[in-house]
Amino acid sequence: MRRRTPGAEHGRVTENIAGLPMSPLEILALLGAVALVVARWLPPAARPRVTIAAGALLVPSALAPAVTGIRWQLLPVLAGAALAAPFALAPLLRGRRRGGRPAWRARWWLALPGSVACAGLIATGPVAAWAFPVPVFPEPSGAFAVGTRVVQWTDPRRPETFTADPNDLRTVVVQLWYPARKSPAGTRRAQYLGRTEREARTVSEALARGVGLPGFLVDGVPRARSRSVFDAPVAGGGERFPVVLFSPGSGGVRTQNTAWAEELASHGYVVAALDHPYDSAAVVLADGRTVTTETASSGDRGKDDELAAGWTAVRAADLGFVLTQLDALDRGGIADPLTGRLDTGRVAVSGHSMGGAAALQAARQDRRFAAVLDLDGYPHGPTTPALDRPTLALTQALTPGTDPRYLPRLTEALGSSTATSYRLTVPGAAHLTFMDGPLYLPPVPSLVGSLGRTESPRVVAAATLAFLDAVLRDQPGDPAGALRAYGDLTVHHPGGHG
Template identity: 65%
Template sequence: MNPWEWLLVLGAVALVLARWLPPRPRRPLTFAAPAVVALSGAVLGVLGMRWQMVPVLVGAAVALPFALSPLLRQRTRRAPWWLALPASVVCLALIAAGPAAAWALPTPVFPEPSGRFAVGTHVLELTDPQRPETATPAPDDRRTVVAQFWYPARQAPAGSRRAPYLGRTEHEARVVSGALANYAGLPAMLLDGLPRARTHAVYDAAVAGDGAGDGERFPVVLFSPGLGGVRTQNTAWAQELASHGYVVVGLDHPYDSAAVVLADGRTVRTEVSATGDDAEDEKRAAGWTAVRAADLRFVRAQLGRVQSGEIAGPLAGHLDTGRVAAAGHSLGGGAALQAARQDPGFAAVIDLDGFPHDPDPQPFRQPVLALTQAVGPDTDPDYLPRLTRVLGLSSATSYRLTVPGTAHLTFTDAPLYLPPLPSLVGSLDRTEGPRITAAASIAFLDRTLRDDPGGAADPAAALSAYGSLVVHPKSGA
């Protein structure tokens, strides 16, 4: 909550409690409290009133006439305590509901990146002229993806405006926020804090140099979100990796992501849906995964054009296109595994609790880090056997890390803004899930994408600090 919201709450509480004070302090407090409520409410009305403050205003409005009437009409007696007490309790409950709702569904505050670099961000819209868009009947429609880069940057000047969460503009962020709520079957107002959030990245900030010039090149991590997810759903993770010297590229997959706002102003909404039939849903998931894997391969191929400057942007000359990892959450994790199997240009894979939907898994050469939730009776019984089989097909050492206290959404930004229900976002602290996800990813990437892994011959020791680790030895495939 911001200071004006706290002031509104304090003013409302004072208004309710004024009735219970002796006559001398009651009069000034009864007139001061409504003034505080009116002032803070007016300011919040200009800044943008969050729905969580509505019950606070209702509680204050109900209490106001009862607080003022004894002062304005000299012969009016105060209501007896046995009538006033229940009314006061109801008003205080309404007022308390505001901070409680703000705590349960807050505007996300992103952890400060811990690396030595500041973070910049840049958005590109990329169209594959060779690939038709299969989600539309138009024969000339070509597959377009939106890619957002988070990258190591120089420290931005003081006062630089930080990038909004969920979009390039607040309008885009509101469109995407509403679409995410609709996708989850929630009223849009429950996620109205997301468009208000600011990240730590600055749009188009100057790329960090290497101290001797501006030619340092950084390894790249391509990221595919979960089913219906959007490119920014792992912003905390992306910013942390960027601060440690990686370029992270999150993808929007049109007709799959909840909403994709294109440069021409069009909004492409999701068309994915489940049927309830397990066989049909698995067939659909395999199809969606294949499209996403193709998107990942296409964007990896475009990195050379970004690096050369053929595609204009701040990252020209700063991408190490020979060291690229595929990553993803949920369905995106399965897509990352499939893309790596199909494209040897990927050097490593990070699967964040993703089920492999590749109908015909084959041997592949890249090492994999698979982070999984604590498996319980509600987890798909085919998940771990299928994942274990795929990891066993790698000709490199791979790792499966099960993090205690996690749920499926723990590996995203969701703990920062959803209610802290263990079944929903796990039982860890709000920032602990994103922190562990990033720390484990960095330990793995430092070993697999960097020439100097910091002296560590194997990331197993670092990874095992975060949970139960299973090491899958080289298969020899």
């Protein structure tokens, strides 16, 4: 299949330049601030020109955020420029003294500490922008462009267990990523984290609260746009696409694995990712209500295990319900552009963290799932009946700080399977490597691993595709051979022979 060429994007001066953590306006402000600091130390003849040029750069870049919004990373740059301005402007404003002598300027021993302080403030800006950037999503490598849209479904058979209202039925919000036709040049890409920037900000702030961070630290995240296009026409040709359901981590949201979902969709899969209301950090419903998480640990290990098993069971039921809806959609029971294009006989269930545990439970309960993908998820809940579907568990590099129960529990789940299963430990990975976190969080190895912002999503998606292509598309060869390229592989054969 031919790899598609990246389409032209709808550019804005407020968007980051690819590979750089700052937008063009922010870079202009940075250059202007640096020029103001340097101006004090230039020869007298050059000083006025450099100062005027610095002002010309700073004024538009400082005024534009009043319209487009300002990122906190720019504040130290503007503060450094404000402190440097008196040193640079005073000689210019005073002109020349009588007799043609140069105007007074601050003594070097007074100006030097001020210049160093200003330079330190200004340098804080790009460092902060690098640590907390507006995420830049990788261009999908497959043959298809990617479309996305959001649906909301209510299960008439299940009451909502998180509320006391007996008439409240379980509702889930699902985002679909699917193979699409290439959109015209200039088509606006999909907002990350939500259908609108307002929804994205609501979700971003809820996610930040969930991990104890002030929301402003990650204010670049709701500004981001992914590589897919909302409501893009489905790819032509009549091909039926295998389906991958996805459940996010505890407190996670449907969009947390967008880079991964877009890569799978570009290779001919339909990915359906769920928001689990009252578990996900924030779920914006069709009527405008926002449902926030009500799950919280108690601090008691035994009680928390029981709570997690219950939450996992709800998620597993959500996954089964969504598969039923997708099957109805494909058959025409739900009017949709994807009708007749879903291969619901080839479906994998997947998840990250607690979502991985939910995927394992869903596969035990529902034989319609043909394969399981667990992205670093501890297997909560019962370990019976035995799994009888091929399973891939991707895990972070195990350290002394890893829960000592994790590996034995996972080994038990995989080892008792009646189908061949795989555990792939990815060197350099951390728990958040298996989601979009490396694209916008500080590159701290203990937090997001050491693979980097480019390699993290590539490795996780490539390993996933190697497994899915083998088990859902029956590509010839042993998937173990392909999986070994991405980490340390343990194969669990039926009958307990590893």
